[in-house]
Amino acid sequence: MLIAAVPDGPIDVPPIVGEYADGDTPVPVWRNTRGGLTFRLGDGELARFIKWMPGGDPIFEAEVARVSWAAPFIEVPRVLASGSGDDGSWMLTAGLPGHSAVDVRFTSDETAARVAARGIGAGLRRMHDALPVDRCPYSWSVSQRIARARTEGLAVAESLQTPPSIDRLVVCHGDACAPNTLLADDGAVVGHVDLGSLGVADRWADLAVATWSLEWNYAGGEFLESDLLEAYGVARDDERIEYYRALWAAT
Ligand SMILES: Nc1ncnc2c1ncn2[C@@H]1O[C@H](COP(=O)(O)OP(=O)(O)OP(=O)(O)O)[C@@H](O)[C@H]1O
Ligand SMILES: [Mg+2]
Structure with missing residues (x-):
């Protein structure tokens, strides 16, 4: 069984993650129980996080909508981009400093x-x-x-x-x-x-x-x-x- 954790072995970086890396090396920070991965791009104030899930369903639509709704009231990541395609689905956010x-x-x-x-x-x-x-x-x-x-x-x-x-x-x-x-x-x-x-x-x-x-x-x-x-x-x-x-x- 896959457990959610910080990945400790080698990770294949999905092509879409590389496309958003903009020269930064994607650092895997999380793997969820459904085979999804989160990478950090860049550091400090310039850090971005990209969540990726295998499969072409636009599964981040619900999360993008909810994050945008909650943003005026609490501290949540700002969504920079999201989408889905043959290469899986993804959501790119600005890093929170925590x-x-x-x-x-x-x-x-x-x-x-x-x-x-x-x-x-x-x-x-x-x-x-x-x-x-x-x-x-x-x-x-x-x-x-x-x-x-x-x-x-x-x-x-x-x-x-x-x-x-x-x-x-x-x-x-x-x-x-x-x-x-x-x-x-x-x-x-x-x-x-x-x-x-x-x-x-x-x-x-x-x-x-x-x-x-x-x-x-x-x-x-x-x-x-x-x-x-x-x-x-x-x-x-x-x-x-x-x-x-x-x-x-x-x-
Ligand atoms: N914008 C952000 N700023 C800072 N850290 C972030 C950001 N987005 C994601 N992270 C980090 O990446 C981790 C994984 O993100 P998230 O919990 O959204 O992924 P998930 O795959 O849905 O997780 P789960 O295993 O709970 O289903 C978070 O626990 C957090 O440490
Ligand atoms: Mg989580």
Whole structure:
């Protein structure tokens, strides 16, 4: 099974990535579970990031639209170009000046991991507070997620059709796993990436996944959960966490 991670072996650079490199050497920074790659082009203030997915479907359309919608309210990458063709699909963005919360500087020891967990919690809170639910055209509702999963051939248990009552409706990130929060060296929140599923939902849809991802992104990371929830400013909700983790796994 392919796991999402910083690639550590040799990587074939897709031709479209080379076309946008403009003299810079593409540096692979991420490989997702679907065979997609992200490369950094250039450094510092001139850094750009290009996400690439195999296949010709214009799969970044949803992400481009959501990033553009969120940009007036929170710190997200500016989209410079996107497209699709025989060579796959891609989205080029301007670099944000932060490091993924799973950068080695945050995973190397317990103190650093706690800083990251608090940054993820604070970042999610800031996002949920800043994005206006009543102006958001995107939904990430339970019924839509289940319907979509079923069209993709996934067997979603009937029991998941009945979610817990809504605690607080917010505009959720939609993939609040740790690597999608960018942090400064001191753990301050710089911004968010990977907004292709952003939409209105109960805040526990994000919180369940953000806390869960600590377990696979930091060695023995369960102990970090309380740091994240405290920085977000909420007490653990066992029932909603259990439900939204099960929904995440099923969809
Ligand atoms: N504009 C940007 N500025 C800074 N870093 C970026 C930017 N875009 C992407 N990154 C980095 O690249 C990584 C991968 O990007 P992203 O999460 O969008 O890809 P993905 O393949 O959709 O990830 P996932 O495995 O979560 O599906 C991010 O975690 C982040 O470290
Ligand atoms: Mg990501």
